[in-house]
Amino acid sequence: MNRAAARWVAHFIQEAVDTRGSCVFMPSAGRTPMGLYEILRAEYLDAVDWASVTLVQMDEYVGLGANDPYSLASCIETHLARPLGIEEFVTFNDDRGRLRQNLTEYEAQISALGGLDVTLFGIGENGHLGFNEPGSGLLSPTRVLPLDDRTIHSNFSESPEEGFSVPENGITVGLPVLLSSRRSLLIASGARKEEAVLNLLGGPVSPEWPATFLRGQLGAYVMITDDCVPAGAERETGARGRT
Numbered sequence: 001m002n003r004a005a006a007r008w009v010a011h012f013i014q015e016a017v018d019t020r021g022s023c024v025f026m027p028s029a030g031r032t033p034m035g036l037y038e039i040l041r042a043e044y045l046d047a048v049d050w051a052s053v054t055l056v057q058m059d060e061y062v063g064l065g066a067n068d069p070y071s072l073a074s075c076i077e078t079h080l081a082r083p084l085g086i087e088e089f090v091t092f093n094d095d096r097g098r099l100r101q102n103l104t105e106y107e108a109q110i111s112a113l114g115g116l117d118v119t120l121f122g123i124g125e126n127g128h129l130g131f132n133e134p135g136s137g138l139l140s141p142t143r144v145l146p147l148d149d150r151t152i153h154s155n156f157s158e159s160p161e162e163g164f165s166v167p168e169n170g171i172t173v174g175l176p177v178l179l180s181s182r183r184s185l186l187i188a189s190g191a192r193k194e195e196a197v198l199n200l201l202g203g204p205v206s207p208e209w210p211a212t213f214l215r216g217q218l219g220a221y222v223m224i225t226d227d228c229v230p231a232g233a234e235r236e237t238g239a240r241g242r243t
């Protein structure tokens with residue numbers, strides 16, 4: 001999956017650069033894309049004009065500073081921005097490293113860049129998209145919200161060092177902006193994503209599983225590994241061509 005996903009991401013980033021002169025790329029900061037990012041660094045460093053790419057942050061934990069190693073901004077900085085030489089990175093932090101207060105302005109900044117060209121999503125075990133947790137309606141704006149217990153458990157189960165206070169709130173780009181991306185790819189791997197993937201592929205489109213809103217979006221693709229879908233579910237969900 002990682003190799004196919006890396007090829008997909010690199011291709012559509014470069015396509016945006018070729019057609020528009022630049023690319024606005026919103027990458028997931030989950031654990032799933034780490035192998036994909038490694039392939040981008042190793043095999044696509046020269047194949048893509050990374051200097052013409054602007055990264056935009058999808059989600060973040062409230063309460064972790066921009067430089068905190070557990071912040072999602074520092075994850076993107078470490079795995080993508082710095083090694084690929086991408087200088088433009090729009091984050092939820094202001095110049096002083098504090099969380100921005102004006103989130104309408106954040107959305108306006110994305111519009112001013114020309115909107116999202118390419119978005120790479122992960123999916124929460126609970127079906128979240130970004131940090132749009134279950135219950136997020138189609139019109140949910142960019143906002144701060146309490147993190148679902150399942151998200152906290154999944155993201156901090158391998159507990160950081162003693163004294164670390166696990167964030168209870170997150171900040172996320174809202175669904176209308178996420179769903180407006182010209183190209184989207186959602187990647188999922190592992191049995192813990194099984195319920196979310198089954199809903200994504202075959203359940204009703206519903207705020208209970210926000211990633212289901214991706215269904216029917218033009219330009220949206222899903223890549224999953226075999227262990228996400230139990231044997232026999234393929235026919236019911238329509239999952240085909242698994243990687």
Ligand code: GLP
Pocket residue numbers: 028029030031032033058059060121122123124128129130131151155
């Ligand atoms: C975090 C991110 C989400 C991502 C999810 C996927 O919660 N904030 O944007 O969808 O991780 O998790 P992982 O790839 O670590 O399984």
